[in-house]
Amino acid sequence: MRRWLDTLKTLIWKDLLQEWRGKEILTSMLAFAILSVFIFNYALELDPRQRAELAPGILWVVIMFSGTLGLNRSFSAEQDQGSFDALLLALPSPASLWLAKQITNFLIMLLMMAILLPVYSLLYNQNLFIPGLIAVLIAGAWAFGAAGTLLAGMTVQTRARDLLLPLLLFPVLMPVNMAVVKAGSGFITAAPLDTFQVWIAALVVYGIVMTTISLLVFEYVILE
Amino acid sequence: MSFWNKKLTFLAVFAAVLLLLAFGLVLFYAPVEQNMGIVQKVFYFHVSAAWLGMLAFFVAAVCAGLFLNKADLKADAVAASAVEIGLLFTAIANFTGMLWARPVWNTWWTWDPRLTTMTIMAFTYVAYFLLRRGIDDPTKKARFGAIYLLVGFASVPLTFFSARLLRTIHPTIFGGGMGEMAMTPRMVQTMGFSIFAFTVLFVLLLITRSRLRLLAASLREQERRDDQEEFGEVTHA
Numbered sequence: 501m502r503r504w505l506d507t508l509k510t511l512i513w514k515d516l517l518q519e520w521r522g523k524e525i526l527t528s529m530l531a532f533a534i535l536s537v538f539i540f541n542y543a544l545e546l547d548p549r550q551r552a553e554l555a556p557g558i559l560w561v562v563i564m565f566s567g568t569l570g571l572n573r574s575f576s577a578e579q580d581q582g583s584f585d586a587l588l589l590a591l592p593s594p595a596s597l598w599l600a601k602q603i604t605n606f607l608i609m610l611l612m613m614a615i616l617l618p619v620y621s622l623l624y625n626q627n628l629f630i631p632g633l634i635a636v637l638i639a640g641a642w643a644f645g646a647a648g649t650l651l652a653g654m655t656v657q658t659r660a661r662d663l664l665l666p667l668l669l670f671p672v673l674m675p676v677n678m679a680v681v682k683a684g685s686g687f688i689t690a691a692p693l694d695t696f697q698v699w700i701a702a703l704v705v706y707g708i709v710m711t712t713i714s715l716l717v718f719e720y721v722i723l724e
Numbered sequence: 725m726s727f728w729n730k731k732l733t734f735l736a737v738f739a740a741v742l743l744l745l746a747f748g749l750v751l752f753y754a755p756v757e758q759n760m761g762i763v764q765k766v767f768y769f770h771v772s773a774a775w776l777g778m779l780a781f782f783v784a785a786v787c788a789g790l791f792l793n794k795a796d797l798k799a800d801a802v803a804a805s806a807v808e809i810g811l812l813f814t815a816i817a818n819f820t821g822m823l824w825a826r827p828v829w830n831t832w833w834t835w836d837p838r839l840t841t842m843t844i845m846a847f848t849y850v851a852y853f854l855l856r857r858g859i860d861d862p863t864k865k866a867r868f869g870a871i872y873l874l875v876g877f878a879s880v881p882l883t884f885f886s887a888r889l890l891r892t893i894h895p896t897i898f899g900g901g902m903g904e905m906a907m908t909p910r911m912v913q914t915m916g917f918s919i920f921a922f923t924v925l926f927v928l929l930l931i932t933r934s935r936l937r938l939l940a941a942s943l944r945e946q947e948r949r950d951d952q953e954e955f956g957e958v959t960h961a
Contacts, residue, residue: 675886
């Protein structure tokens with residue numbers, strides 16, 4: 501167990517260090533996210549009365565799309581340098597590689613959201629620092645990665661690569677989209693908790709189901 | 725392995741007779757529905773097609789699990805064929821549903837849980853084939869396809885239950901609740917029979933399509949071996 505945790509830490513550290521030195525993924529994700537917020541402003545002509553209700557939907561679409569950009573890169577180093585085999589030899593179990601990647605993606609998404617939310621609050625003069633909303637977005641980011649990291653591990657090995665990931669990922673993310681947006685607007689409009697708590701449950705169930713599936717089948721993704 | 729045999733001929737004739745009978749029942753045996761009129765008759769084949777769409781998805785997921793366990797390419801051939809047939813019948817269900825919805829709901833489309841779920845399921849099917857198309861190695865193609873089917877299989881029911889939490893206007897045939905459709909015994913019999921006929925058709929299509937897939941794969945393998953004998957080792961990029 502101790503060794504397993506050490507390996508996990510090393511793997512996450514390796515990816516975070518690589519990202520820190522290149523800052524390739526986070527900057528692209530952020531630039532994309534903030535640009536999208538600007539696009540939404542003009543595409544939807546957001547007037548102050550609608551803003552509050554639309555915020556969770558807009559935020560989630562922006563987070564999901566820019567998160568997909570990040571997922572597309574999460575296995576590219578291993579694929580390009582052919583280090584999957586070496587990693588497999590060094591690791592106690594293939595599932596630990598999935599977990600490490602998932603945690604790295606999750607942390608990068610959290611970092612992106614930590615900048616996106618204040619920027620959004622500032623641009624729209626709307627307070628987004630509602631603990632419930634933030635918790636929902638964080639749970640959403642985990643659920644997103646739980647399905648996405650597994651699929652990214654497969655699409656990186658295909659010919660179409662980046663093109664394929666959103667096509668595979670978005671249909672299976674449907675429940676997450678509905679749950680995050682419903683629960684998020686529940687918190688933003690300060691509705692009574694029992695009117696939307698079922699969506700929080702749905703989000704948690706999805707996260708658990710996809711995490712379990714990913715842990716179980718990831719070995720078949722990197723099997724040669 | 726030969727493609728066709730006597731048992732399949734029997735099954736094909738059986739399916740054809742059943743489908744003709746089902747068609748006859750829908751036209752002459754089932755009564756015309758009081759409020760919706762003649763257009764309601766599309767319902768018998770609509771429900772049967774939707775049922776096959778879901779059955780196919782289930783069969784594909786079971787075969788996906790089998791493939792990951794046993795690494796038998798036969799299971800993959802059945803899974804891929806089931807998805808193919810499922811996609812066709814999901815499209816039929818959506819199309820017949822629209823024909824019915826326009827006069828009855830006064831709209832071609834509504835964001836109802838069943839409509840949304842069936843369509844999202846169709847997108848998962850399409851993505852499955854796009855994924856397979858991007859991979860050359862047959863074993864890897866089968867493995868990745870199987871993983872995606874399992875992920876899709878887990879998410880489709882969740883999509884359905886999530887969408888169901890929002891309001892629905894789709895008639896509930898089983899299980900009561902608002903908007904329940906009252907069916908006479910003749911209607912129930914006709915529906916049961918056409919579901920049975922469609923299921924037999926599904927079995928026939930699944931067997932023949934899977935066999936065709938396996939034959940095509942063995943033909944490719946044979947060609948590859950012939951090339952190797954003629955030109956030496958062939959490397960695939």
